[in-house]
Amino acid sequence: MLLKFYGKGRPYRLFAAGMHGGEWKDTSSLLMKLQPPLSGSLFLFPLVDRGRYLSTLQEGYYKGPGSKIPVFVNNCAPEIYIEIHSYSKQNFHKLAGRDRISRTGVPPYSVLEEGLLLGSVSPHIRLHFPKEALCLSLEVQRDNPASYELALHMLARMKECKGRDDFIAFLKKKYPSAALKAIEDYKKFYGL
Ligand SMILES: [Zn+2]
Structure with a gap:
């Protein structure tokens, strides 16, 4: 399925899963389980690409296998954009280790609970959004x-989000240290 759509009007929320390689096996069904939002719209790309694994940190990703994402973003200007990825436990430190910034140029993920990580999206897709958009990667x-x-619980909350400030208020209440880190990362990267 290419694009699934629920609801009506703003805010527009775009969730994408099955980003590359075999990740669709872990992530596509999460999106298929979501119910329509109470207000606003929810657009889902449950399976972006299942070809050869190409990192979203590579410039070619959003010009090649992931090109439908910037096309949608440029046409519809969603206020909220969430990517869902999966990782194996042995790569935890690659994603959440402090040295991620020096290795990859992007900040490390924050750890929520149960090995669920929350972080920024790739700079190559972030540049298609205005500063005030909420763009996150799980x-x-x-x-x-x-x-x-x-993850399902977080996505169910995110699909009801009105915008960035609404989500940050929720995160601050539930995961104060992760919220603090997410805000710091935003400031560093986008001058919030
Ligand atoms: Zn991934």
């Missing part, structure tokens, strides 16, 4: 049912 820990359950 990394679900493969083979960890509790991680999937929490």
Whole structure:
């Protein structure tokens, strides 16, 4: 399925999963389980690409296998954009380690609970959004049912979000340290 659509009017929320390689096996069904939002719209790309794995940090990703995302963003200007990825436990430190910024140029993910990670999206897609948009990436820990359950819970909350400030208020209440870090990253990158 290319694009699934629920609801009516703003805000527009775009969630994308199955970003590359075999990640669709872990992430596509999360989007298929979501109910329509109470207000505003929800657009879903449950399977962006399942070809050869190409990192979203590579410039070619959003020009090649992921090109439908910037096309949608440029045409529809969603206020909220969420990517869902999956990782195996042995790569935890690659994603959440402090040295991620020096290795990859992007800040490390914040750890929520159950191995679920929250972080920024690639700069190559972020540049298609205005500063005030909410753009986040979730990394679900493969083979960890509790991680999937929490991801589903977070997505169910995110699909009701009115915008960036609404989500940050929720995050501050539930995960104060992750919120603090997410805000810091935003400031560093986008001058919030
Ligand atoms: Zn991924």
